[in-house]
Amino acid sequence: MGQHRAAHRRSRYGLILGSLGVTVAVVLAGWLGVMLVTGGFGDRCEGQVTLTVAAAPGIEPAVAEFAGEQPERLENRCVRVDVQAHDSSTMAATLSTPNLDPGAAIWVPESTMQVRRIAERREGIQPQNPSLASTPVVFGVAEDEAERMGWPGARPDWAELVDPEGGQVVAGTTDPTYDPAAAAALLGIQAAVPDAPAATAALRSLSEHRVDDSRKLFEHLPDGGLEPALTAFPTSEQQVLRHNQEHERGSGLSVVASYPAQPTPWLDYPFVVLPDADESQRRAADRLLSRLREPAFEEALGRQGLRTTDGRLTGSRDADNRIDASPRAPSPQPSRDEASAALERWAAVDASGRVLNVIDVSGSMATEVPGTGRTRMQVTIEAAKRGVGLFKPSTEYTLWEFSTKLEGDKDYRQVVPWKPMSKHAEDGLTTGLDSLLSAPQGATGLYDTTLAAYREATGSWKPGRTNVVIIMTDGRNEDDGITRERLLTELRQLSSAQRPLPIVFIGLGTDVDPAELNDIAKATGGFVSLAPQVTDIEQIFFSTLSKLRCPTGDC
Known part of the structure; x- marks a missing residue:
């Protein structure tokens, strides 16, 4: 009996000690984890520095x-790199808009041209x-087309690829004002085709086969399913490599x-510290x-x-001759004037534009247009809807309205922000314009x-771009x-x-002062279009846009 009680006590004590042991082990493990994460025994992080990097994909x-491989410390604070x-x-676009927070301290875009x-x-x-x-800027050429032009014995020549009279090649491009590879290619084409009329013809042909969504560029290959179908287009060597990983020879x-046979700027991925970064982030x-300079x-x-900054492509690429993996010296970035x-x-x-459109919403715009049953405002909105529909999808557009004291003491306000027309179309701008503008009121x-x-x-x-203000x-x-x-x-x-920006007035009805509008427009190299009969505004608007697309009349 006594032995039984002793064994029972020993069993209870064992269970208790065992449970304590597990608990102590868990606590110790947690404590050790905290010590390791925070930097060691007795060496905790005293706060955190977050470094957000906005990097090109x-x-x-x-x-x-x-x-993420080497956590850093800064004055006993942990550094988190996001x-x-x-x-x-x-x-x-975010950085060029005043008061918009980029949400990052570091920016790594594709090209120094963008940063400048x-x-x-x-x-x-x-x-x-x-x-x-x-990474070099190249023309991506459909393999069938490249073989027709002599590959793999020789790679297609840029001058042949962009010659609209040269044969079967259908060359296109993305918008060079957005895509730095396309912008660099413009300079390469200029060097490859020194004859000015031939170069202009090449650019016009590229423009006629322009792709608006650079993310879908390779889907415009003949077997890709999207129009226009292209057999050649500017891109980067990296993009060709990535694309070909999923598409065998x-x-x-x-x-x-x-x-390119002639010097053409490469994409160079600059490391840019943004102005709002604080001292710790810097x-x-x-x-x-x-660390990013280590081998x-x-x-x-x-x-x-x-490639590395000196033009080497690491790793074995010998099995795929669709690119040339040999070391190359990167071509320098163009000057600001050359790029512009x-x-x-x-x-x-x-003729892609950047248009700031301002519409009068003063009280007089509520005046009915004789014989129409509609107000000046309604006629103007209908003309604006159809007019903005003429802009290319790549044209950037913003809409303001004005009268007096629309926002506090300001006589004007922004109705829609700067966006390409393709985005505005997705947002329903052309169908919903009348619901965005204020009811006519106030003075001018x-x-x-x-x-x-x-x-x-x-x-x-x-x-x-054709930069313009239309009022x-x-x-x-x-x-x-x-x-x-x-x-x-x-x-x-x-x-x-050097930075042309005309103001163009469209005067509605007979209450405008043509001399006043002409004085203002001429100060900026602009002009005035008058519609004494408000019902003529649609035709006047279309005529105005035509002048902007071809100001010299010889397009």
């Missing part, structure tokens, strides 16, 4: 892979930054890379940049099909609105804001022959 996996894939053109354009508009962004990687979607960025990062780049000139030449043949705050619109358009001016009004200035003399002085100071 082509390089984001390599940066994310390497940034690498996110961001479309570079979308990020550029933004540096002109956003204070604190450096135009020149260290490069992380590189001989398939209908296989692509051969054609390299120090963390310096450490991250140092191991070159292997991470190679896994993504990118190429984009302006493109704009002359492509013409001068203040005109100056504000011109400041906005000059501040966001883009090369490679539709039925009256003359009735506001006690700035004077006409001050308006004209400021407009002349803002306007520039």
Whole structure:
């Protein structure tokens, strides 16, 4: 009996001790985990520095892979590097818009050309930054077409590819004002086709076969299913490599890379510290940049099909001769003037625009147009709906309205933000325009609105586009804001022959002051179109847009 009680006690004590042991082990394991995560025994993180990196999708996996391998400390604070894939053109639009938070301290776009354009508009962004990687700009050529042109014995020549009279090649492009590979290709084509008329014909042919969604570029190959069907287009070597990983040689979607014989800018993936980064983030960025310069990062780049900054492609590529994996010296980035000139030449043949449209919603716009049963406002909206439908999908458009004191003391307000017309169409702009504008009321705050619109358009001016401000009004200035003399002085100071930005007035009815509108328009190189009969506004609007597409009349 006594032995039984003793055994029972020992059993109970064993269970208790065993449970305690498990509990202690769990607590110890948790404590050890915390110690390891926070940096060691007695060495906890005192806060955290978060470094958000907005990287172009082509390089984001390599940066994310390497940034996460070596956790860093900064003055006893943990550093968390958050690498996110961001479309570079979308990020550029964010950075060029005042007061919009980019949500990142570091930006890694595809090209320095993109950064230089933004540096002109956003204070604190450096135009020149260290490069992380590189990839040549090439023409992707459908394999069947490349074989017809002599591949694999020789790669197709750029001058042949873009010659609209040269044969069966159907060459197209994405929008070079958004896609840096297409922008670089413009400079390569200019070098490959030095004859100006031939180069213009080549650009016009590319424009006629333009692809609006760069993400679907390879789906425009003949077997890809999308129109226009293309057999050649500018892209990057990396994109060809990535595409061909899923399409073996001989398939209908296989692509051969054609390299330029003349110097053509490469994509160079600059590492840009954005102006809102604080001191801790800048120090963390310096450490991250140092790690991304280590030899191991070159292997991470190679896994993504990118070259090193000196033009080497790591990893074995010998089995696939659709690209040329031999080392190449990257071509330098063009100057700002060279890049702008190429984009302006493109704009002359492509006629993509950047349009700030301002519509009068003052009380007089509620006047009924005789014989129509509709108001001036309704007639104007119908004309605007049809007019904006004429813009190319790539044209960037924003809509303002004005009268007096629409927002506090401001006579104007933005109705829809800057977007390509393709996005506006998806959002229903052309069908829902009348529901977006205010009911007509108030007086005509013409001068203040005109100056504000011109400041906005000059501040966001883009090369490679027909930049214009179109103001539709039925009256003359009735506001006690700035004077006409001050308006004209400021407009002349803002306007520039190197950055053309005309103001175009469409005057509705007989209450406008043509002399007033002409003085303002001429100060910016613009013009006035009058519709004394408001019912003529649609034809006047179409005629105005035609003048903008071909200002010299010889298009």
